[in-house]
Amino acid sequence: MRKRVTLKQLAAELNLSISTVSKSLKNDPEISQETIERVKKLAKEKNYRPNALAVSLKSSKTMSIGVIVPDILNNFFAKVLLGIEKEATKNNYKIVTCISSESYQKELDYLDMLSYNGVDGFILAASQESQTKDLFEHFNDILKDDIPIVMFDRVVEDVYCDKVIVNDKQSSEDAIDKLVASGCKKIGIVSNIQKLSVGLERLEGAEKALAKYGMTTEILKLKKKDEFEDQISKFIEEYNFDAILGLDETSAVSAINAAQILDKKIPNDIQIIGFTDGILSKHSYPKLTTISQNASKMGEEAARILIDKLELRAERYLPETKVIKTKIIERGTTK
Amino acid sequence: MRKRVTLKQLAAELNLSISTVSKSLKNDPEISQETIERVKKLAKEKNYRPNALAVSLKSSKTMSIGVIVPDILNNFFAKVLLGIEKEATKNNYKIVTCISSESYQKELDYLDMLSYNGVDGFILAASQESQTKDLFEHFNDILKDDIPIVMFDRVVEDVYCDKVIVNDKQSSEDAIDKLVASGCKKIGIVSNIQKLSVGLERLEGAEKALAKYGMTTEILKLKKKDEFEDQISKFIEEYNFDAILGLDETSAVSAINAAQILDKKIPNDIQIIGFTDGILSKHSYPKLTTISQNASKMGEEAARILIDKLELRAERYLPETKVIKTKIIERGTTK
């Protein structure tokens, strides 16, 4: 069994003091070239690496970012995580990932734990519970401790921090525009995320666009307990839609299946557009036309903003809100 | 802006020594009840919490587990992660998640970084590159430093550590049995994971079962560059299969779509079974009959094994290999 080597041990073996060894490793000009080389040689031999804990304790910087996501099974969040990871790694930061499972309590616990574990900053999306119950003081508490937070996607209006969002409202307007342009007369909205800030935004955009064309907004809010396909096929039959806008990926894909059940041809009898360019969109039949939120880019952006803030600590600056542009990816469910 | 309070500050305010304060917070019998209460009162008021870094440095235990997964977008790994997270949290451990992106180099870097950051142990699935190139000394190096590893799913034979796997071979045998029992005469295998240990296992099981029924093994190894659906539909037409076993979820779902393209009715004209009970299986049309690996349970199990080892450090014990049982989840693609 190997033993991790410390400065102390190197010093002993070299007959030098700990400080000399430490300085040598940092190429301190105070130390003679000869000594530096001697030290480095042994350090390399023994595979010396500074104990990150000790360094952090001293410098009160851990080079780590706490990331809290509501649901890791959600492809969107997974992608964002990937983006964060990429950018963080590039800048020598590591990430500590926690999953709030949409629970306020877990979110709070993690915030607390991570802050006492010394993460340098947070990147997070609020849990559903925090959003619906309008709980956000726990975020402010962290900010008060001077630990920066960057929120993404599920942001909280009342928390004064950096944010990265997507122009959800505009996107669903665009989607409706597109559907109308291709001849749709009766468009239905299906949502499985009624309670989320993003769900509201998207709905608002759709309503606005629909109104513009003198169309009424018919929305189906999916109920967890029943089969989505059944709920949607009834909805389609009732109104005889020629297009469906799914406010999230699951709704849209379920709408595809519902259309199949009703034996409607996609995209001829009915067109479908969804949100979130996840794994489902690419594996449905036909493949789903969807609004991509550039999840990975969102993550990168969030990490970049946080790291900038961390490194440029010197100057206080105002929180910014970065809007990531969506793009519509046309596949088989639209004409 | 608030300031994190330390023992020193509490001590000063209470006119006590640091050690007394520390002991009081731990209900040390050496300290008088009166003092204990005085200390606790102020600590609560000031919201004192020990600095985790300092505690870790002292105890050389960080209460954290390094988790390395090859791909977080993969629903299976995400589920395992969820299981790990759940079990770890329950035992007061936190997890530091890294994503190797199937790269050997990243895997190595993370292993190195995390070990110097003092994680107490590792839970990981080998990257594809490590598996195909048969690279595993980096794992042994960690073990040499006396940091325990628990591998799951993608395990490496030559590394002597705890493992959690699934009875892949048996599962695909069972799947073939089931197909034959329901009358299939010509079964094709489709795989997108030829290079992985699990892919090999599953193939082996299928071959064995096929041979048992005097059937030949026809396998299609998917090529990334072409559309999966096209490759599969050609494959089906060529052999006129009445059943497909997809060795991974993507293959199986693509097979469903391929059948639709060929206008074959599922499950009457052709039956399909897949692996991994992920999100795709539930949203395909028809829904996919699949072999569930109990991903979340796998994660929990891995975490439990690791934590047991961590806490029971005392007695050396032999590495164990836990086999998680799969179960077949029947949905719409089989009779």
Next chain:
DNA sequence: TTTTTTATTGAAAGCGATTGCTAAAATATC
């Protein structure tokens, strides 16, 4: 009253690294 016990608190070392300051040795200046 003196000695022993017990109760209570504090001093100090240590975890591993960083860093400002000091001391000693080597070199330069007059």
Next chain:
DNA sequence: GATATTTTAGCAATCGCTTTCAATAAAAAA
């Protein structure tokens, strides 16, 4: 040859906490 200057290396404090051991004071026993 004596003093001033530069190199080079080490001391010691510090980060925040834990823990052993010593110290003091008060109470009990002799």
